[in-house]
Amino acid sequence: xxxxxxxxxxxxxxxxxxxxxxxxxxxxxxxxxxxxxxxxxxxxxxxxxxxxxxxxxxxxxxxxxxxxxxxxxxxxxxxxxxxxxxxxxxxxxxxxxxxxxxxxxxxxxxxxxxxxxxxxxxxxxxxxxxxxxxxxxxxxxxxxxxxxxxxxxxxxxxxxxxxxxxxxxxxxxxxxxxxx
Amino acid sequence: xxxxxxxxxxxxxxxxxxxxxxxxxxxxxxxxxxxxxxxxxxxxxxxxxxxxxxxxxxxxxxxxxxxxxxxxxxxxxxxxxxxxxxxxxxxxxxxxxxxxxxxxxxxxxxxxxxxxxxxxxxxxxxxxxxxxxxxxxxxxxxxxxxxxxxxxxxxxxxxxxxxxxxxxxxxxxxxxxxxxxxxxxxxxxxxxxxxxxxxxxxxxxxxxxxxxxxxxxxxxxxxxxxxxxxxxxxxxxxxxxxxxxxxxxxxxxxxxxxxxxxxxxxxxxxxxxxxxxxxxxxxxxxxxxxxxxxxxxxxxxxxxxxxxxxxxxxxxxxxxxxxxxxxxxxxxxxxxxxxxxxxxxxxxxxxxxxxxxxxxxxxxxxxxx
Numbered sequence: 001x002x003x004x005x006x007x008x009x010x011x012x013x014x015x016x017x018x019x020x021x022x023x024x025x026x027x028x029x030x031x032x033x034x035x036x037x038x039x040x041x042x043x044x045x046x047x048x049x050x051x052x053x054x055x056x057x058x059x060x061x062x063x064x065x066x067x068x069x070x071x072x073x074x075x076x077x078x079x080x081x082x083x084x085x086x087x088x089x090x091x092x093x094x095x096x097x098x099x100x101x102x103x104x105x106x107x108x109x110x111x112x113x114x115x116x117x118x119x120x121x122x123x124x125x126x127x128x129x130x131x132x133x134x135x136x137x138x139x140x141x142x143x144x145x146x147x148x149x150x151x152x153x154x155x156x157x158x159x160x161x162x163x164x165x166x167x168x169x170x171x172x173x174x175x176x177x178x179x180x
Numbered sequence: 181x182x183x184x185x186x187x188x189x190x191x192x193x194x195x196x197x198x199x200x201x202x203x204x205x206x207x208x209x210x211x212x213x214x215x216x217x218x219x220x221x222x223x224x225x226x227x228x229x230x231x232x233x234x235x236x237x238x239x240x241x242x243x244x245x246x247x248x249x250x251x252x253x254x255x256x257x258x259x260x261x262x263x264x265x266x267x268x269x270x271x272x273x274x275x276x277x278x279x280x281x282x283x284x285x286x287x288x289x290x291x292x293x294x295x296x297x298x299x300x301x302x303x304x305x306x307x308x309x310x311x312x313x314x315x316x317x318x319x320x321x322x323x324x325x326x327x328x329x330x331x332x333x334x335x336x337x338x339x340x341x342x343x344x345x346x347x348x349x350x351x352x353x354x355x356x357x358x359x360x361x362x363x364x365x366x367x368x369x370x371x372x373x374x375x376x377x378x379x380x381x382x383x384x385x386x387x388x389x390x391x392x393x394x395x396x397x398x399x400x401x402x403x404x405x406x407x408x409x410x411x412x413x414x415x416x417x418x419x420x421x422x423x424x425x426x427x428x429x430x431x432x433x434x435x436x437x438x439x440x441x442x443x444x445x446x447x448x449x450x451x452x453x454x455x456x457x458x459x460x461x462x463x464x465x466x467x468x469x470x471x472x473x474x475x476x477x478x479x480x481x482x483x484x485x486x487x488x489x490x491x492x493x494x495x496x497x498x499x500x501x502x503x504x505x506x507x508x509x510x511x512x513x514x515x516x517x518x519x520x521x522x523x524x525x526x527x528x529x530x531x532x533x534x535x536x537x538x539x540x541x542x543x544x545x546x547x548x549x
Contacts, residue, residue, distance in 0.1 A: 003546045029547050036233030040216065066231035069191060072252050075234045080297055084515025084525075085290035089242075093234040110538055110546060117513040119535045124510035128538045137540050142549045 003128075004033045004109035006102060007061070008095050009041040011112045014132045016051045017160055018153040025060045026144050027135055032061040033109065035101050037075075038094040039064035065101055074100040082117045092117070102127050114163065132157075133165040133177075140178055147178055191237070192226040194251050198244045215239035259302060261292050262352040262386040264377065287344045288351070291360055294495070294516050295353045298502035304355030305336040308382040312408035315382060324410070324437040325486075327374050331359070332496055337378060341370075341494035348373035352386040365491035368439040368466055372406055379405030410438055411446045421447070421455040429457055430474035439466040495520040507532060 005028045015024045025032075034042075039058070046054035067075060079096035095118035102109050103125050110128045112135060113119060122129045136153060139145040145153075151174055158164050168174045199206060212222035217236055224230035232240065241248040249257035295302075309315040315335070316323070323330045328339035338358040345362035348370075359377040361370055379402035380386065419432065433440055444462035448454050454462075461469050470483055503517040510533040518525040538546065 005547065027547065027549070029549055031547060036231070037235040040233055040235050044216070064233075067234060068231065069252050072191075072232070072234055072237060073249070076248060076252070077300060079234070080293065080300070081511055082513070083293055083297075084513065085293060085519040086286065089289070090235060090238055093238060097234040110543070116535075117515075119537075120510050120513060120532075123533070123535045129535070130537045130543065134537050134540060134543065138543050138547075138549070141540055142544060144549075 004031050004107055006033055006035070006098050006107075006109050006111050007038065008098060008111070008113040008115060008118060009038055009045060010114040011132050011135075012038075012042050012054055012057055013045055013051060014114065014157055014162060016045075016054045017162070018156040019053065020145075020153065021053050021056055021060070023139055023145060024135070027139060027142075028060055033107075034061035034064055035094065035097045036064040036066045037097040041094045067097055067101055068104070071097070071100045071104050074104060078121060081121055082115070084117075095121075099125055099127055136165070137178060147175065150178070190228075190254060191232060191251055192228045194254060195240060195244070195246075196226055198246045198251070202244055202246075211240075211243060214243050257354075259292075259296050259300075259354040260352075261288075263288065264350045264380040264385055265347055284345050284347070284349070287342060288349060288360065290516075290519065291340055291342070291358065292351070292353060294499060294503070294520060295356060295358065297506065297512050297516055298499045299356070302354035302356050305357055308335055308337070308357075308378075310382055312379075312405045312412075315378065315405075316409055316412065324371060324435075327371055327437070328494065331374065331378065332498075335378070337381060338496045338499065339374065339494065340496070341490075341492065343493070348377055350377035350380045350386070352381070357381050361494075363491045363493060365487040367486050367490040368433075368437055368442065370490045371410060371437040372439075372442060375406035375409045376402045378409070379403075407442075407446050407449070411436060411443065413450055416447060416450060421458065424455070424457060426457065426461070426469065426473040427475065429461060430469050430472075433466060434470060434474050440464065440469055441466075493520075493522045504530060509533070510535075 007024075012021075012024075015021050034057075039061070042054050042057050045051045046057075075093065075096040078099050079092050082092035082096055092115070095113055095115055098111060099118070099122050101107070102111060110130055111118070111122045112130050112132070113122070114131050119129050119131070136145070136150045140147055140150055151171060154164060154168065154174060165174070165177045168177050199208075199211065203211065208222060208226070209219040212219045215222075215236060216239060217225070221230060225232050225236070237248055237251060240246070241251055247257050247260065249255065249260075309318050318334050319327075319330045320334065328341075331337040331339055336357065338356065339361065340358060341361045341363050343363045345360065347362065349360045351358045351360060359374060359381075361373055364370065380398070383398075383401055383405065385398050385402070415436075424432075429440075433443060436443070438446075440458070440461040444454055444458050447458060467483065474483075476482055500517060500520060503512060503520070506512040507514055507517060508531045514525040514528045514530060514532070517530070518528045521528070543549075
């Protein structure tokens with residue numbers, strides 16, 4: 001049985017920035033789910049002119065999972081463990097709620113996030129994690145996208161200061177990473 | 181399932197209770213728009229037919245000035261923060277205020293976060309001495325130079341010093357007590373602040389629910405406590421003020437760790453009399469008196485050393501150790517500890533557990549691709 005794929009908003013924004021929400025849909029393969037706060041963050045991001053396609057994310061991830069009171073309380077503690085000084089009080093709520101829901105319901109799922117602290121905390125709680133880069137690797141591996149197209153996506157994200165795959169600085173290092 | 185639905189309903193009832201308390205007469209559709217919900221979703225959430233998300237609940241708590249933990253559980257937050265500020269006092273007009281309070285909000289929020297992260301389950305601290313005399317006895321002889329350390333060691337009052345503050349604050353964080361100081365380099369102002377904020381904590385002002393109000397009796401009581409702690413009546417009574425020269429005055433100001441102005445006000449309050457020497461120096465910077473007349477032969481510039489100490493960023497070592505332990509467990513990132521140390525997180529070389537991603541091959545199978 002396939003596992004569920006839970007995104008946070010950083011990943012959704014990445015796919016919207018390089019205009020490939022449809023690729024995310026194919027990768028999720030009908031197993032996409034999301035939590036209510038991530039859905040709300042996504043809806044807010046969709047109001048940005050360059051991220052309008054995010055309005056279609058609901059078709060990939062379905063009706064949002066709403067947290068129970070216990071999960072709301074757990075999410076507050078988890079949010080504290082994600083935050084750093086200077087963060088807005090609402091920052092990290094989506095990641096915290098997702099980890100709280102996935103752990104409390106013991107969901108067989110994978111959390112997709114590019115937030116290093118969310119990766120750390122999900123790992124601590126036994127929630128499997130991948131980043132945007134691993135999904136792009138997967139897209140090439142499963143022939144849902146070719147290497148040239150993914151290299152283009154990586155360049156778009158780099159230009160928007162949203163990082164790079166590990167060790168990638170040029171096309172040869174990208175090809176090496178892709179084959180790893 | 182029934183219990184969950186019931187609990188969701190309780191969040192809605194508490195939200196309605198709070199709306200009645202702080203926004204009576206507010207239209208629910210206006211509140212819904214304020215927190216980014218549709219009127220229908222808000223109405224169903226208030227009636228227990230739909231859950232709030234974490235984001236909606238945080239927005240609602242903001243709009244209603246409510247404690248999120250209370251909205252969820254019906255219990256006060258075990259890490260509820262109660263703050264008192266050292267008010268500025270205009271001696272000419274008699275007015276007190278905290279003009280930088282709004283600007284200090286983020287710094288206080290960051291300090292609070294550091295404590296919530298370091299110790300998520302705080303235990304209540306032991307009671308504090310309720311008089312200046314008792315506090316002085318507990319702090320021990322010559323407490324003024326290591327004042328912050330003694331507060332931590334002997335009274336379980338933590339002391340934090342950071343640059344981005346306009347004034348001093350005392351916080352009750354769950355069971356913990358913390359004094360937060362602006363880094364000024366001005367040790368006599370700092371000592372008075374420590375004594376004043378200790379007074380707020382010791383006299384239970386944080387328990388009375390109006391700690392931030394411009395409340396003269398409490399401010400006056402805190403100042404009286406601070407004055408007796410730093411400048412005890414008995415200690416002042418044995419000084420031959422009229423026979424004192426500038427060097428003698430400098431030595432006293434240095435030993436007591438107060439400003440010439442504070443000393444003059446205390447003497448005047450106790451005796452109604454101000455010796456000429458004290459009056460003359462009260463109108464001048466304390467450091468001028470010390471630089472010109474205080475002499476000690478230790479081989480180092482003691483005045484600058486004391487100033488440096490009062491300007492240094494400071495967080496209790498125990499709190500830093502708690503963060504290190506929790507970072508090693510993967511429960512915390514390095515951001516807050518790096519902030520406490522005043523360095524970039526990347527520069528902080530501490531033990532962190534590895535974070536592993538699901539390998540691509542496993543993902544292929546997991547997603548049925």
